Amino acid sequence: MTASAVPSVRRRPDLTGLGLVLGPVAFIGAWATAGARTPGYVPTRDAISRTAAVGAPERPLMTAGFLAFAACAAVGSVALRRHVPGPAWIATAVNAAATVGVAASPLERSDLVDAAHTVTATTGYVSLALTPLLAARPLAEAGHRGLARASVATGVAVGACLAATAGLESSGLPQRVGLTIGDAWLIAAGLAIVSGHTLRPGGGTGPAPAVRAGP
Template sequence: MTRSTAWFGVVGPCGFIAAWVIGAAVTDREYSSVDDAISQLAAVGADTRPVMTAGMVVFGVAVALYAASLRATWRSPAWIAALTTGVATLFVAALPLDHSDLVDRLHGLAAAVGYVSLAALPLIAARPLLAAGERVLAVAGIVLGAISGIALALSLFVDANGLFQRIGLTATDAWIVASVPVVRRMR
């Protein structure tokens, strides 16, 4: 089970990134990948809502399944960060923007939880990776986790929030994908 669920660490990030790239390319709305949040592609009334919501659901479910492989492989709470990220992303998908003020606030809360847990994932995994002799992935995780945390925090304060959101999410998504062969090898 561990070896097969590890592959969801590739499926989730690839599905999510593909959804936001395709959504931004085909939307009928005025949309900027630099200035607009990814969640705008899944907002109520957005023509790209189905594809972006599907991308979020694929990411949420896949990263939660990837978490199971981390739990079985590493003696670390990294799996909790992965599971939290997956569940938070499912809440983001279930709470689309532009529904109501309350739903928008809950969406923001779920996104914040997902951002923090996603950026924390490679940082938490660094210690068990170093202990297992996986120095390259551990160091990459520290660097990418820091980039992710900084970029996602900046996305709250800058006009180019879409750009910084994509930088932050892609940094840790890349680390998750890179971790899959290591998880499979460490079982």
């Protein structure tokens, strides 16, 4: 059976998709606010995690932002599993777990904790870039070629921006650009899911039409 032959069904809005929207919104709001309120902090230079370091004045706010994102992303991974073909949901679930790790390993506590922070943050970056990349091929196979191309472009852009943070003394800007691009993909996917759009084979890019009951 080809993708076009797969029957379409009416999809009700799935509120688990809100996790993909609310998590990034909470995270972006937290780092923007924490950065603005931290004396001497320069967002284009300093990493986001600096606002959650031990002794940082806005550590509670930024830690709450990390945890809010993690909780919402965990819910959002369920939405991706239901509505987006392929293993993208696994990357989002890993991202949620890694973000909890980032919150639990604040900078400036000890060398060991700093090392743990680096591992969890790197895992979070990689999993965020992988989420759209892992969705791209299944989306293309399902007939959503435009969405697949956009997903590849998103994943590559996220990876490039976040890789740049390793080679720059002022890593704040590329970090924020990369994370925001990745978060924008999550938000777009979440809004599509909440509005009842299907990304499964045969569903097109809009809400699937109802099929009549019966044999």
